[in-house]
Amino acid sequence: MGFPEALSEISKRVGKSKVLTDPEDVYAYSLDASTEYRRAPGAVVRASSDEDVRVVLEVADRERVPVVPRGSGTSLTGASVPISPDSIVLDLTPMRRIQVNVDDGYVMAEAGATVLEVDRACREHGFFFPPDPASSRVATVGGALAENAGGLRGAKFGVMKNWVLAMEVYLPGGRRLRIGEPVYKWRWGPDLLSLFIGSEGTLGVITRAWLKIYPLPEKVVRIMGTFDRLEDAGRAISQIRRRGHVPMMLELLDRETIEIVNEVLGYDVELAEAMVVADVDGPREAVWRMAREVEEVMRESGGRTRASDDPEEMQQLYQARQGAYAAVTRAYPGVLLEDITVPLSKLMVALRELENLRREYGMRMPVFGHAGDGNLHPTICFDPKDEDQLRKAREMFIRIGRLAIELGGAISGEHGIGLAKKELFLEEIKAIRGEGYLEVVREIKRMLDPNGIMNPGKLWF
């Protein structure tokens, strides 16, 4: 048997209407938000139940057909793009039930629910779901877990893995694995949750998760600091954290970003070498005191500050950061969005080195990102029709990744590895952890997915 036979069996068992094979259907699934990798699968199976997932993994494993799990396809690295045409894309978007359990402090979400849908469901009960990738209105819970996504609130709340109590995962062959319990304390080891979170669909398919929820903050004050030197902004950020403040959001934008936002979106944001936007949350009585302290730190580093708790003004203070990606993508048809993380103490060095790199290549590269957790998004802009610019952009992409490794950071803070950063990833592993680490992980992969059907070609596999 081969791919057609496997498909025919799946089709019989899950129902014909859930299996798409027309080129005009499968080509719609040929890209993700990296836009760089393109391959249509042989078929798309739209799973609407656990049983559908089980059947696909059972048949595909037996027939050695690659399976690429997919949520909304918002990964920025090619993680949800198949590498071979005889692959099945397993679309989990039809599975999207959400149940909030306030008494026990969690929300159960199926893999296809979007992160924003989960957050909104929690908000109806006075709680929220803290991880907020910029794509949260589209990105699914399954995808966000598989990528271990982060977001703007990472400085305080971390990434997806910090919010998972339990998960259900299906393994190649169709075996179901229930990991963890929806309680706040349980201590079996080894912790298999962390094995699957961030594994980019290479070990199994996450079908649902029990996620922690958090009370909505009583009050939030937004502070905008503008700086004449990029390094001053970097210093302010590390000082804010060093002095014990953990703002819910701590974002950085450089001059180039502000320029592009003003040019493209017609805003009139004060032009400065750098801007820092911080959200300080806390009890009504204390939040302004905390905000003033953060303002003070920014001023000590040479910043000029504005702060507000008025929703309209808060929106105004945030508009440059909010519009950054839209402005850059409108201005440049080609962009490579980097995603490095560096230790906070190395933030200033990283910013300086990025500036040097920009000068060396003579390319536009706005830098913005969640600097509060050391995660930066240098965004290399280029004209895709210009071969020279394309070459330079790719070189810069690699060199930025290497910079992160040299500084003791990571090549990806939240976007993942997929196809885009595979080589860099192996470099990072070898440089920091050594070949032995790689061997252990490959053994785990062989054990869970002996036939190598799960999202081949991604990560270390």
Added chain:
Amino acid sequence: MRGTAVPEIVRFAAENTTQTGDILGLGTEQRVRWAKGLLPRGPVNGTVFYSGEMYPVMGYAEGAFRMLKRLEGFMDVNSLARVGPLMRKLGIYRVGARALWGGLNEKYQRALRDAVYVLRKLGVEMGYLFEDEPPSGVALHTYGLLREFKEHAEWVSRRLEELGVRRIITLDPIVATAFRLYYPEFVKDWRVEALHFVEIVAREMARQGVRLRLSRRVRVTYHDPCYLARTLGVVDEVRFILGRIEGVELVEPPRHGVNTGCSGDGGLELTQPPLARKVSYERIEELSGTGAERVLTSCPACIMMLRTGFDSMNLGLGVDDLASLVAEAMRNGVEREVETDAGEERREKLFFKRYRVLPRSPEPKSLELDDLAEMLLWETDKCKKCGFCNVECPTYRALDRLESRSARGRMTLINSLVRGDPVRPRAVLDRLYSCVLCGQCSQSCPVGLHVQELIVYGRAYAIYSGRAGVGPGA
């Protein structure tokens, strides 16, 4: 116009539009009879009331739409499109349609008469072209028959000039969009001003200080048609008009104004009626959830979708054109404020905000295949696949998030078609025809792509594509 990629129902509508002047091909007499004795023939001071090719026959479309639901599984819309010409040959088409659905159509024609009554009460001078009214041909644009649209629009432009028309007032926002936005793109030196009914009514009510009163109290909700609110940016006028009618309480649905939701039309009601019905359900639930006793809107296609939707879900909610409610209030008398210091406020109200939420339209050098391909590839390559367009895409939502019938999926498919991936033009066209052209995608695209317009151009490319073995005259 003929092409194997174009479904029969689209050909049927397109031919009728250009040859008979209405989408169903019921003939001039049927199209103009509503206006007999109401309006003088020809423009008055260059102004005409323009009924368009949908409003005067929309009741027949509604009848056919209802019938198709009953026949689902036995007959699809393309088979129905084959029956029409056959009945016409047998000489029973018009008589049959009138006998079956003449009553339904009366409601739509009444809205036209109400609109004229309101405009005249406000002193708007205008005439009507009767059988000389050239059809706007907007359906050609909608379905991507852009070369035919261009040719037709050029003829309409010449014809209106011969007839001395300088200003058009219409109750149909799709026609208003065609004349205001598409004609200037396709016709050189287009100079005719096009206004939607609510724009001129709001302006005149403000200018004259008009206040109206209903003889009953009614809680209404308003469904903003996408062509009026999102495309033309006309939002505040409606609220102003309703605010000036005593006895009317307006309850807004969660999605309103430029963020309105789709009721399932935009051409989909013709090409894929079952999907159109599915799309409408979400909006129908939303509107009925407002607790309103009556739903108002300002678009014939939206009226049809909402009426049939409310009926099929047994919600017992009536749908009217806003014009009918204004006319009802006006029949109780028109009160004009005495000139006071409120005059200044009124003058300010003469200018309503024009919302601009859609990006610039794409501009191919010409409608030749190479130029279409160049533009489409350039634009769709810019798509970052972020999927923001899918969040509010009505068909993506109605079809359980099916990518190939979503805004982002359509961008990918157009790109694949133009690149030469092994996708079939006819099948791509089918996915592109599943779009309601509501424009939510264009409004939410961070890159600034006019996704809605790209879909129209994508339809054109699929139709004229050489690989389809079709093309004009093929």
